[in-house]
Amino acid sequence: MSTPARRRLMRDFKRLQEDPPCGVSAAPTDNNIMLWNAVIFGPEDTPFEDGTFKLTLEFTEEYPNKPPTVRFVSKMFHPNIYADGKICLDILQNRWSPTYDVSAILTSIQSLLDEPNPNSPANSVAAQLYQENKREYEKKVQAIVEQSWAEVPEEDHVL
Amino acid sequence: MADTGGDNGPGKKAADKMFSLKKWNAVAMWSWDVECDTCAICRVQVMDACLRCQAENKQEDCVVVWGECNHSFHNCCMSLWVKQNNRCPLCQQEWVVQRIGK
Numbered sequence: 001m002s003t004p005a006r007r008r009l010m011r012d013f014k015r016l017q018e019d020p021p022c023g024v025s026a027a028p029t030d031n032n033i034m035l036w037n038a039v040i041f042g043p044e045d046t047p048f049e050d051g052t053f054k055l056t057l058e059f060t061e062e063y064p065n066k067p068p069t070v071r072f073v074s075k076m077f078h079p080n081i082y083a084d085g086k087i088c089l090d091i092l093q094n095r096w097s098p099t100y101d102v103s104a105i106l107t108s109i110q111s112l113l114d115e116p117n118p119n120s121p122a123n124s125v126a127a128q129l130y131q132e133n134k135r136e137y138e139k140k141v142q143a144i145v146e147q148s149w150a151e152v153p154e155e156d157h158v159l
Numbered sequence: 160m161a162d163t164g165g166d167n168g169p170g171k172k173a174a175d176k177m178f179s180l181k182k183w184n185a186v187a188m189w190s191w192d193v194e195c196d197t198c199a200i201c202r203v204q205v206m207d208a209c210l211r212c213q214a215e216n217k218q219e220d221c222v223v224v225w226g227e228c229n230h231s232f233h234n235c236c237m238s239l240w241v242k243q244n245n246r247c248p249l250c251q252q253e254w255v256v257q258r259i260g261k
């Protein structure tokens with residue numbers, strides 16, 4: 001049975017294919033349109049450049065009135081991303097709007113990578129380094145960028 | 160008899176001319192609507208039924224709601240959203256219904 005949430009997700013997918021946003025890609029998993037896999041490419045001229053960061057998006061039947069649960073599968077080092085991959089981003093919580101779609105969610109997360117908000121840290125070590133020791137911060141980010149490449153082939157098998 | 164024939168000629172011509180003008184207007188109006196009036200919540204044009212009503216075969220009951228900010232949505236889509244946040248999802252202004260209809 002095709003519910004409104006599922007139909008809306010089909011539209012999101014169609015829009016992603018027809019008008020692919022720069023630097024992100026996403027698709028529903030084979031047998032479950034409520035669970036998506038996505039990749040965010042680290043933005044150019046940032047410490048995250050060349051990273052291929054994998055995420056999952058989990059939707060409920062209340063979508064788009066409720067945001068999906070978005071989580072990084074790749075290991076991250078970022079002031080607003082928790083150790084378990086959960087993201088601290090206002091538009092995924094209290095500033096959610098039902099007009100957002102998968103494409104908008106992913107491009108917002110992509111821009112969060114280089115514009116962290118150190119005032120609401122999810123990773124206090126990353127937040128502190130970001131403010132006090134940029135060089136060390138960038139080193140740590142470089143390490144997770146390299147780790148993200150290693151994860152790709154393995155994840156492709158799962159897909 | 161001759162008069163009737165004479166009337167038919169120019170009459171028909173005028174009708175043709177008017178018809179083509181009207182048609183041109185109608186097309187222009189229609190494409191304007193399509194561009195501006197997609198319900199940003201379900202992504203279906205507001206002139207069509209929302210995704211929920213399409214699924215439940217209630218196309219006839221699906222109406223459009225305009226806010227005082229001039230943004231429009233399906234009434235179905237918007238009434239679900241305002242239950243959790245009484246703001247326009249497009250401009251974040253407080254949602255005040257201006258008009259409901261087709």
Ligand SMILES: [Zn+2]
Nearest residue numbers: 198201233236
């Ligand atoms: Zn709608």
Ligand SMILES: [Zn+2]
Nearest residue numbers: 209212221235
């Ligand atoms: Zn409806």
Ligand SMILES: [Zn+2]
Nearest residue numbers: 228230247250
């Ligand atoms: Zn508005």
